[in-house]
Structures are given as C-alpha cells and as structure tokens.
Amino acid sequence: MMDKAWAGRLPAVKSKAELVYESVRSAIAEGQLRPGERINMDELARNFGVSKIPVREAVKRLESDGLLVAKVHAGVTVAEIDVKEMRGVFLARDAIEGLVAGLAAHNADDQLVSRLNEVQQSMRKALDEGDMAALPGLNSDFHRTLAAATGYRILTELTEQLLMTIRRYRIIEPANTTNWRSVIKEHDAIVAALRAGDSEAATEAARAHTTAQARYEVDEN
Numbered sequence: 001m002m003d004k005a006w007a008g009r010l011p012a013v014k015s016k017a018e019l020v021y022e023s024v025r026s027a028i029a030e031g032q033l034r035p036g037e038r039i040n041m042d043e044l045a046r047n048f049g050v051s052k053i054p055v056r057e058a059v060k061r062l063e064s065d066g067l068l069v070a071k072v073h074a075g076v077t078v079a080e081i082d083v084k085e086m087r088g089v090f091l092a093r094d095a096i097e098g099l100v101a102g103l104a105a106h107n108a109d110d111q112l113v114s115r116l117n118e119v120q121q122s123m124r125k126a127l128d129e130g131d132m133a134a135l136p137g138l139n140s141d142f143h144r145t146l147a148a149a150t151g152y153r154i155l156t157e158l159t160e161q162l163l164m165t166i167r168r169y170r171i172i173e174p175a176n177t178t179n180w181r182s183v184i185k186e187h188d189a190i191v192a193a194l195r196a197g198d199s200e201a202a203t204e205a206a207r208a209h210t211t212a213q214a215r216y217e218v219d220e221n
Contacts, residue, residue, distance in 0.1 A: 096162065107149050
C-alpha cells in the first residue's frame with residue numbers, strides 16, 4: 001500500500017480564479033467598483049494577465065455572493081444597494097454578533113484581548129488623523145477577530161457576509177466622525193466584557209452596538 005505520509009505537504013497555492021475573485025471583491029468592498037458600475041470581463045482578463053476562463057469563474061462566484069449581477073444584453077454590473085434590506089441586515093447582525101461575542105467570551109484570552117485592543121488603537125489613530133478611509137477595514141478586522149474566536153467557521157462566514165453588506169452600504173452613506181467615535185466606544189464595552197470573561201455582558205454589549213448602529217445607519221438615512 002502506498003505510503004501517504006507525504007499528503008498535505010504541498011504549500012497552498014491560490015488559483016488564478018481565486019486571485020481574480022479576491023481582487024474584485026476587495027475593489028467592491030473599498031468602493032473602487034461602485035454599485036451599478038459595469039464590469040468589462042475582457043478588460044479584467046487583460047489587466048490581470050489571464051484568460052477569460054478564471055475571470056468567468058470569479059464572476060460566477062461573485063454573483064453567488066450577491067456582489068455582481070449578470071443580465072442579458074446588459075452585461076455584468078456591481079449589485080446595487082437595497083436600502084430597504086438594510087433593516088433586515090441589522091436584524092441579522094443583532095442576533096449573530098450577540099452570539100459571536102458571547103461565544104468569544106468563553107474563549108477569551110490575553111492574546112484575543114490584546115489583538116482587539118490593537119485594532120481599537122489603530123481606529124483611534126485613524127480617526128484622530130482624519131483617515132476615514134481606513135476605518136471600515138479596521139472595523140471589519142475587529143469583528144472578524146471576534147468571529148474567529150468562536151471557533152465556528154459558519155459564524156465567521158456569516159460575519160464576513162454581513163460586514164461586506166455594511167461596508168458597501170457605507171460607500172453610499174458614509175459614517176461621520178461622531179458615529180465612528182461611538183463605534184469605538186461600543187467596541188470598548190465588548191472588549192471589557194471579554195477581558196472579564198463575562199459572556200452575558202459581551203452579548204449585551206455587542207447587541208447594544210448593533211442597535212446603536214442600526215439607529216444611525218437605517219433610521220437616520
């Protein structure tokens with residue numbers, strides 16, 4: 001019988017389709033590709049220096065994610081933001097982020113708290129320096145770190161999906177300085193609960209955060 005001890009030793013190498021997918025997804029998240037903007041697949045293939053096959057594969061995956069829309073005779077465009085759906089997004093976020101924070105509190109250690117504090121410090125620095133463009137990404141880092149601490153892949157994936165939707169919404173409805181200061185303060189409450197290992201307090205702090213943000217994002221726009 002063949003010795004399979006070698007299995008799994010190859011380094012992880014991303015396919016061309018994966019690299020195109022990640023690049024386009026990042027461009028959508030950062031607002032470099034805006035809602036409603038048409039995607040020229042031939043141009044993408046030329047810019048990435050690949051054939052049309054990996055581009056088509058990436059586009060299909062982005063369609064599945066709800067980030068691109070393909071229509072007959074209209075081509076492929078970046079999906080528009082449905083403002084009415086944002087209420088549903090924040091309802092889902094309230095449930096998921098409360099669960100995530102509560103579970104993360106059970107697994108909280110000095111390394112997790114330190115990492116979250118680093119993100120918080122970076123957010124404060126960006127805000128003080130007026131670097132508003134850096135804040136959405138840092139905010140995503142905070143919530144990704146929390147989700148990863150639960151140990152559940154499905155919660156990480158759901159968190160990522162919600163973060164992407166909210167980041168895209170903030171492209172058309174940017175958060176202001178006052179709101180970002182509130183975000184940081186609300187994050188501080190979550191970190192304090194994690195440091196104390198208080199699952200109930202972490203859940204409450206996370207839900208208070210999503211409630212406050214829903215009020216700003218949805219009720220005021």
